[in-house]
Amino acid sequence: MRVRFWGVRGSIPVPGPSTNRYGGNTSCVEVRPHDGPPLIIDAGTGIRRLGKQLMQERFGEGRGVAHLLISHTHWDHIQGMPFFSPLYREGNRLYVYARQRDDTHLRAVFAQQTEDPYFPVPLDAMRADVDFRELVDGESFSIGAARVACTRLNHPWIAIAYRVDVDGASVVYASDTAPFTDILLEHEFIERPPEPGAPLSPEHRAKLEAMRAGLVDLCRGADLVIYDTQFTPEEYRAKPHWGHSTPDDAIAVALDAKAKTLALYHHAPARSDDEQDAILATYRRRLAGSDLELIAAYEGLEIGLGEHDT
Amino acid sequence: MKVRFWGVRGSIPAPGPDTNRYGGNTSCVSVAADGARPIVLDMGTGLMHLGVSLMATEFGRGQGRAAVLLSHAHWDHIQGFPFFPPVFVDGNAFSIYGAGRSPSMLEGILEGQMNPHFSPIYTLKNLGAHIELHAVEPGVPFDIDGVRVIAQSNPHGSTTALAFRLECGGRSLVYAPDVGYPAGGPSEAVLALYRGADLLIHDCTYTPEDRAERLDRGFSSYEDAAGAAIRAGARHLVMFHYDQDYADDDVDALRDRCRAWLDAHGGRDIALTAAAEGLELDV
Numbered sequence: 001m002r003v004r005f006w007g008v009r010g011s012i013p014v015p016g017p018s019t020n021r022y023g024g025n026t027s028c029v030e031v032r033p034h035d036g037p038p039l040i041i042d043a044g045t046g047i048r049r050l051g052k053q054l055m056q057e058r059f060g061e062g063r064g065v066a067h068l069l070i071s072h073t074h075w076d077h078i079q080g081m082p083f084f085s086p087l088y089r090e091g092n093r094l095y096v097y098a099r100q101r102d103d104t105h106l107r108a109v110f111a112q113q114t115e116d117p118y119f120p121v122p123l124d125a126m127r128a129d130v131d132f133r134e135l136v137d138g139e140s141f142s143i144g145a146a147r148v149a150c151t152r153l154n155h156p157w158i159a160i161a162y163r164v165d166v167d168g169a170s171v172v173y174a175s176d177t178a179p180f181t182d183i184l185l186e187h188e189f190i191e192r193p194p195e196p197g198a199p200l201s202p203e204h205r206a207k208l209e210a211m212r213a214g215l216v217d218l219c220r221g222a223d224l225v226i227y228d229t230q231f232t233p234e235e236y237r238a239k240p241h242w243g244h245s246t247p248d249d250a251i252a253v254a255l256d257a258k259a260k261t262l263a264l265y266h267h268a269p270a271r272s273d274d275e276q277d278a279i280l281a282t283y284r285r286r287l288a289g290s291d292l293e294l295i296a297a298y299e300g301l302e303i304g305l306g307e308h309d310t
Numbered sequence: 311m312k313v314r315f316w317g318v319r320g321s322i323p324a325p326g327p328d329t330n331r332y333g334g335n336t337s338c339v340s341v342a343a344d345g346a347r348p349i350v351l352d353m354g355t356g357l358m359h360l361g362v363s364l365m366a367t368e369f370g371r372g373q374g375r376a377a378v379l380l381s382h383a384h385w386d387h388i389q390g391f392p393f394f395p396p397v398f399v400d401g402n403a404f405s406i407y408g409a410g411r412s413p414s415m416l417e418g419i420l421e422g423q424m425n426p427h428f429s430p431i432y433t434l435k436n437l438g439a440h441i442e443l444h445a446v447e448p449g450v451p452f453d454i455d456g457v458r459v460i461a462q463s464n465p466h467g468s469t470t471a472l473a474f475r476l477e478c479g480g481r482s483l484v485y486a487p488d489v490g491y492p493a494g495g496p497s498e499a500v501l502a503l504y505r506g507a508d509l510l511i512h513d514c515t516y517t518p519e520d521r522a523e524r525l526d527r528g529f530s531s532y533e534d535a536a537g538a539a540i541r542a543g544a545r546h547l548v549m550f551h552y553d554q555d556y557a558d559d560d561v562d563a564l565r566d567r568c569r570a571w572l573d574a575h576g577g578r579d580i581a582l583t584a585a586a587e588g589l590e591l592d593v
Contacts, residue, residue: 012355012393015325015334024325045322073427083322109427117383120467156430189432
């Protein structure tokens with residue numbers, strides 16, 4: 001399979017000279033098995049250019065099928081979807097997967113994005129067929145030859161991580177998540193962060209430990225783990241309730257899971273290319289001598305994994 | 311009045327090396343008039359960068375007041391709002407003026423953006439700043455600290471967008487984003503709004519060829535913008551809201567063709583500027 005990064009930024013797109021190298025588009029990763037339809041993880045603004053490329057293939061003839069795995073529906077993970085060209089071509093088919101919500105059908109959440117007065121073309125007027133598949137935590141399923149599994153993450157309103165196994169290789173996408181140590185993030189709005197070191201309730205501690213164990217299982221032996229590392233440790237201490245991790249948290253999970261390569265991902269909007277280089281260099285020094293390879297995801301990065309592609 | 315451009319792009323932010331010169335952020339313009347609180351035109355992603363600069367002023371201490379004029383609520387005109395640092399500071403106050411039959415309709419639109427499915431903010435009530443909403447009635451002037459503001463409604467595809475005229479100290483500036491005129495061009499009411507403007511910031515999304523292919527999207531070509539400027543006797547036309555696929559070189563070409571079109575159609579005396587992020591103009 002080939003994994004290609006189309007958007008690596010968190011929160012909001014950030015155009016400008018200081019993001020030219022890593023890229024300013026929000027979250028979108030393409031996972032292309034050797035045979036079968038493309039899998040797309042998240043639909044941030046990066047999906048716009050992916051859509052243009054897909055239109056050069058079967059999608060331009062209205063014969064394309066793609067599977068879109070959504071981690072969660074915060075804007076930076078879905079805001080590119082109305083600009084995904086294949087949706088405007090009759091005959092194309094898009095399957096959208098996301099976590100089941102208690103109160104709302106998934107289609108209704110996505111329909112709201114393109115309702116009046118926010119966007120001129122409502123979902124129902126888009127010409128491609130769009131099917132929604134609601135997932136429950138821990139579910140696994142097949143897409144062609146690919147096997148997909150998911151587990152929940154620690155993020156406001158709840159996000160899920162995905163693992164794709166195909167062509168004898170595996171990739172995990174774990175964004176967005178806070179570490180599993182200080183605060184449980186679910187449906188409640190948390191106005192102020194807890195005091196540093198404040199004890200967790202036994203119930204919350206158990207839930208967080210189970211969540212982390214589920215994620216480590218999902219990452220077990222993965223060839224590539226793509227992980228939300230929006231924060232530096234200092235930034236995390238100020239905003240533990242925002243639902244993002246540091247490279248330290250990502251490295252700990254990747255090492256526990258004996259993953260092969262870890263990609264820093266979901267970079268903070270204010271992070272310049274030079275700052276991101278420095279973060280990568282710092283953590284690479286710390287990992288010297290370890291078997292874990294560390295990279296920082298950038299727009300246009302393409303990685304071949306497994307049979308056919310390595 | 312001092313005008314500064316924070317986002318000049320239409321539809322969706324367009325990051326990348328080929329948009330570095332004009333900028334890839336979506337619509338946001340700020341206006342500073344003597345003695346008036348800052349006036350912000352639209353809240354695209356450029357708003358975040360305006361917000362960062364405001365935090366170095368009284369807005370960082372929770373003593374800031376600003377007004378926002380909202381042309382319409384398509385995403386590219388509101389998507390910067392949840393990332394505008396001053397709205398998280400207790401004590402700051404924002405008056406948002408937008409289209410809508412009532413302030414509660416406008417509130418519903420902004421609430422929809424903050425809804426927990428889409429945003430970790432959950433609801434407007436979690437913003438620290440005080441937000442006051444005003445429904446704008448086209449043709450009825452109102453005052454912001456001595457700046458006279460009047461709006462008219464323009465057709466924009468299947469919907470409408472407001473254009474605003476700001477007058478202060480005998481000078482005038484018009485902000486007209488997102489407009490697709492019918493075959494006859496702007497309405498009389500809209501031409502009256504533009505009339506004699508010292509600065510006309512006008513939608514200039516497309517070349518005429520691209521506009522012809524995408525008529526239903528409700529945007530202007532440079533011919534539409536230049537034609538409106540000539541008919542209204544504007545002094546200075548500012549091109550704005552470029553298509554997300556136009557690279558810097560494409561915008562250069564758009565400006566050159568617009569200049570030539572103005573010169574050939576009686577607009578030789580109209581100054582022309584292609585808006586770019588960071589550009590400041592005095593009115």
